[in-house]
Amino acid sequence: MPPNADSTKSPDADRSKSSKIKPNITVDNLKANGIEYDPTILRFHAAGEAQTEDLPPSIDGVRQFLLDFTASSIHEDCKSFMEHQLSEFKKTWTLAETATRNSWSLVPPTTAWWNPTFPDAEDDIRRQTIIDDIGQCRKIAEAAGDLQAATEAGWTLFLRNNVFRNFRGTSRPLRKYE
Amino acid sequence: MFSSSGVCKFAQTQRSKMRIDSCSEEDVYWTNHARTPKNDGHRLTGPKPDLTYGFPIYKSTDDLPKALINMDIARNFLADTIRRFNDSPWKLKLSLTTRIHHGDSAEFRTSDLMCFPWAVVEVKRRSTDEGLKDFCYQQAANASATALDIMTGLFKTSDGRFTNDLPPIIAFTCNGPELRLWLTFWCNREGRSVKV
Numbered sequence: 458m459p460p461n462a463d464s465t466k467s468p469d470a471d472r473s474k475s476s477k478i479k480p481n482i483t484v485d486n487l488k489a490n491g492i493e494y495d496p497t498i499l500r501f502h503a504a505g506e507a508q509t510e511d512l513p514p515s516i517d518g519v520r521q522f523l524l525d526f527t528a529s530s531i532h533e534d535c536k537s538f539m540e541h542q543l544s545e546f547k548k549t550w551t552l553a554e555t556a557t558r559n560s561w562s563l564v565p566p567t568t569a570w571w572n573p574t575f576p577d578a579e580d581d582i583r584r585q586t587i588i589d590d591i592g593q594c595r596k597i598a599e600a601a602g603d604l605q606a607a608t609e610a611g612w613t614l615f616l617r618n619n620v621f622r623n624f625r626g627t628s629r630p631l632r633k634y635e
Numbered sequence: 636m637f638s639s640s641g642v643c644k645f646a647q648t649q650r651s652k653m654r655i656d657s658c659s660e661e662d663v664y665w666t667n668h669a670r671t672p673k674n675d676g677h678r679l680t681g682p683k684p685d686l687t688y689g690f691p692i693y694k695s696t697d698d699l700p701k702a703l704i705n706m707d708i709a710r711n712f713l714a715d716t717i718r719r720f721n722d723s724p725w726k727l728k729l730s731l732t733t734r735i736h737h738g739d740s741a742e743f744r745t746s747d748l749m750c751f752p753w754a755v756v757e758v759k760r761r762s763t764d765e766g767l768k769d770f771c772y773q774q775a776a777n778a779s780a781t782a783l784d785i786m787t788g789l790f791k792t793s794d795g796r797f798t799n800d801l802p803p804i805i806a807f808t809c810n811g812p813e814l815r816l817w818l819t820f821w822c823n824r825e826g827r828s829v830k831v
Binding site for chain 2 (some may be wrong): 477481483484485486487489490491493494496498512513515516519520523556601605606607608609610611614615616617620621
């Protein structure tokens, strides 16, 4: 790693040295360089609902676009299936987990559901593609569950292989619904 | 997991629609963007995200997709053009690494052939240590703010538009299975500052 590279050592180790001398990433250093960060999670608003208060309109447009599932929407037929999966999964939770655990990642938000009227044959292809996608996502989620105690390198490898795939040298056939 | 997969799909879907294809590189140290130390000593380390998404630099017209050879917008991504921006009065540093300015094109690595980063990913192991999580956020803030700086440089020399009109830079932080999506943008609430 180059001497000035983005360090991956723990913040405790960083604090023990003088940040005034060595380049370092801290809240103070970020602020001194004009960078503020706010870890507050913005409340999700579905399309058509009130805008997020703190974001400029041009930025909020990108936020909405990123959270818009209409390009990869899920047929409403899958909703009962996914809700059933969630209820089955919840049976394995402890009482404490039931009270505190979020389920937002297990059932998609409202905007993800889609109920078009297309010819049956085409609809069937779309539905099957989406079911395949959900199955793939479930496998990834299960694999992530086995990684709880993994090192940073283990998580990095997993995320690169399954979530943040490299564009170079990869191609993906267009799906019917694209 | 569903949420992150959905966002990833956004990028992939866009790929098929972009004329200038996006690319991604792992563990690139942005040598072209090590920050200048300030008088008060508050110097940030140079960004080195676990994954950087950006646009490719083409070594020559031979490397351009044939359909794009005569398009001005594609020729803007040639190594010569990127170098000219650096040599211009504005000294725009558009590539991530410095090799594009000095090295022989035969020696360029794929990481040297990337410009205009538009998204970064930072990964840490799963931990209950809030300090480690915060450090991941801070690394993402540093890298995405630098990416915004790169875009801003070009923006200011083009038509004098306000930086508030710039699209945000996207950052992902992954603390084990806890994924967060961040947007980095200019905010003039307290003068000239970047908000993540």
